[in-house]
Amino acid sequence: MPSEKILEQKRQQVAQLAEDFKKANVGVLVNYEGITVEKDTKLRKQLREAGCEYKVVKNTLLGLAFKEAGIEGLEEHLHGATAIAYSENGYVDAPKILSDYAKDNENFTVKAGFIDGDTVDSKSIDELAKLPPKEVLVAQVLGGLNGPIQGFANVCSGTLRSLVIALNAIAEKQSA
Structure with a gap:
């Protein structure tokens, strides 16, 4: 059984993520399985330069954060190696960067996402990326x-x- 200190850290992480998701215009869930550290570093740099946050979070914590933020319907996508990119500065940067990256890396896939708190599928994220x-x-x-x-x-x-x-x-x- 985890210690109380670790549980409190996880609660704080969930609360911070939920607050970030409430402020975010768009969020994109991806499966990052099979990408190298070098490619991941380039992706993180690209997202950071565009003003997006990119985090690898345990699926259970991500699910709790979505629930706390009032975003429903993404729980079914929380399996495997999941990362999330989100932005409160715009709607197209994170989807565009991740969709382009997924085209060049076969193991990297866009799972789903949210726009202004509403759940959308990967096709909607791809359409948003084309704007x-x-x-x-x-x-x-x-x-x-x-x-x-x-x-x-x-x-x-x-x-x-x-x-x-x-x-x-x-x-x-x-x-x-």
Whole structure:
């Protein structure tokens, strides 16, 4: 039977994970079996640079943290070598990095995840990974809003141009 000190450490770890999951926009569960330490280090660096947390946690502690955070439906994916990456800074960084990594490493697979506390499957994580970054989406929206305004300005300037040409023709006709 574990000592009271170890049990308290595990309770604190579960509470911290649950708090992190409540704040996170997205979380991705992966099976990291069979990857080398070198590859794992590169993956961790990539996730850290993107502002994501990546942790290897015992499945039982992860299950308790999900339960405490109010995220249901991920318990069935808590088997084998499980790691989790999560981020409170954006929705696409962790899924994109992990999905790309899974394509290059056959033993590394995306199991499932959560988005704003709702459980999603691996297909949804892959779809999320295909989205462009936030900055690109904002630029696309602004470009879409700018198009009609620019078209209206072109129509107005075309009308003014036609009026000036017509007035100029009238002025030339009267002076001749």
